[in-house]
Amino acid sequence: MCTAATYKTKNHYFGRNLDYDFSYGETVTITPRNYPFRFRRMGEIPVHYALIGMAFIQQDYPLYYDATNEMGLSMAGLNFPGNADYKPEDPEKDNITPFEFIPWILGQCATVDEAREKLARLSLLNENFTPQLPLSPLHWMISDRNESIVVESVKDGLKIYDNPVGIMTNNPTFDFHLTNLVNYMGISREDPKSRFSDQIQFVPYGRGMGSIGLPGDLSSASRFVKAAFTRLNSFSGESESESISQFFHILASVAQQKGCCQTAQGFEYTIYSSCCNTDKGIYYYTTYENSQITGVDMHREDLDGRNLVSYPLIEGQQILMQN
Numbered sequence: 001m002c003t004a005a006t007y008k009t010k011n012h013y014f015g016r017n018l019d020y021d022f023s024y025g026e027t028v029t030i031t032p033r034n035y036p037f038r039f040r041r042m043g044e045i046p047v048h049y050a051l052i053g054m055a056f057i058q059q060d061y062p063l064y065y066d067a068t069n070e071m072g073l074s075m076a077g078l079n080f081p082g083n084a085d086y087k088p089e090d091p092e093k094d095n096i097t098p099f100e101f102i103p104w105i106l107g108q109c110a111t112v113d114e115a116r117e118k119l120a121r122l123s124l125l126n127e128n129f130t131p132q133l134p135l136s137p138l139h140w141m142i143s144d145r146n147e148s149i150v151v152e153s154v155k156d157g158l159k160i161y162d163n164p165v166g167i168m169t170n171n172p173t174f175d176f177h178l179t180n181l182v183n184y185m186g187i188s189r190e191d192p193k194s195r196f197s198d199q200i201q202f203v204p205y206g207r208g209m210g211s212i213g214l215p216g217d218l219s220s221a222s223r224f225v226k227a228a229f230t231r232l233n234s235f236s237g238e239s240e241s242e243s244i245s246q247f248f249h250i251l252a253s254v255a256q257q258k259g260c261c262q263t264a265q266g267f268e269y270t271i272y273s274s275c276c277n278t279d280k281g282i283y284y285y286t287t288y289e290n291s292q293i294t295g296v297d298m299h300r301e302d303l304d305g306r307n308l309v310s311y312p313l314i315e316g317q318q319i320l321m322q323n
């Protein structure tokens with residue numbers, strides 16, 4: 001399970017929880033402008049926007065899970081098993097494999113509108129990275145500082161949804177989550193006003209009762225609702241510290257603690273949480289065992305370089321002893 005989110009104060013922020021039962025050994029990865037992006041069917045793009053994000057590097061290729069480019073356009077891939085359907089080569093379309101999708105869009109587009117133009121010609125090609133690394137069933141959120149969309153390649157073709165909520169999780173398809181949200185329209189940040197019946201008087205006995213009914217379970221549908229409520233009601237100062245604190249609290253509202261969700265291989269847990277200041281190109285993260293926020297600033301690297309820059313995650317608690 002995963003959850004992605006956007007947030008805006010003075011700056012714009014984009015990030016996600018990566019929930020899974022094992023880690024591939026991903027690192028914070030910067031792709032500079034002159035690293036040649038080679039596409040399976042679309043040739044080479046020798047010069048492009050620089051990217052920062054979380055990636056698993058294989059054969060000197062950045063397999064991005066989520067990333068932001070130097071123009072502030074961001075994208076995250078989330079699990080979409082059973083619904084993701086990738087296509088054979090289509091001679092009429094730009095054929096891009098799912099693992100090339102983030103480089104293709106973020107390498108060339110500055111805004112969601114520009115991404116929409118690319119998407120109109122796009123087909124997600126059913127071709128593995130290697131036999132050992134087959135395609136993952138994913139769907140994606142793409143955001144700039146003004147809007148978000150969701151891209152789903154399903155049996156029926158490529159679907160693009162506007163995402164007015166700024167949140168994304170996993171299955172089922174995105175339209176379900178928007179409809180499901182309506183079931184929770186009675187929930188409020190304010191004290192509830194009883195509409196139960198005019199024959200009985202109710203007085204709230206404590207705070208937070210306006211949000212009774214907000215789901216707290218770990219399912220994808222419930223995480224969508226919980227994160228949407230938290231994000232849409234979020235209130236914070238404009239400073240970097242207040243903004244990223246609030247962002248990590250939004251993600252924490254749907255984080256997964258080891259032990260609560262069993263899988264075939266172990267337990268699903270929040271491997272990392274990320275928050276990118278998309279205006280400044282700073283990628284912040286925490287890991288399951290490192291609650292200290294660590295940051296990597298793309299502009300401190302040579303963005304005109306040719307080689308990937310990779311920062312291994314700092315894991316394990318960084319405890320500040322006060323005495």
Ligand SMILES: C[C@H](CCC(=O)NCCS(=O)(=O)O)[C@H]1CC[C@H]2[C@@H]3CC[C@@H]4C[C@H](O)CC[C@]4(C)[C@H]3C[C@H](O)[C@]12C
Binds near residue numbers: 077079099133137
């Ligand atoms: C597992 C993660 C999704 C977590 C999630 O949503 N868990 C919910 C489970 S559930 O839905 O609740 O059951 C996803 C998110 C991004 C993915 C990588 C994207 C690049 C690359 C693409 C290649 O093609 C295959 C390997 C590759 C490294 C991918 C591995 C893996 O697939 C990653 C990490």
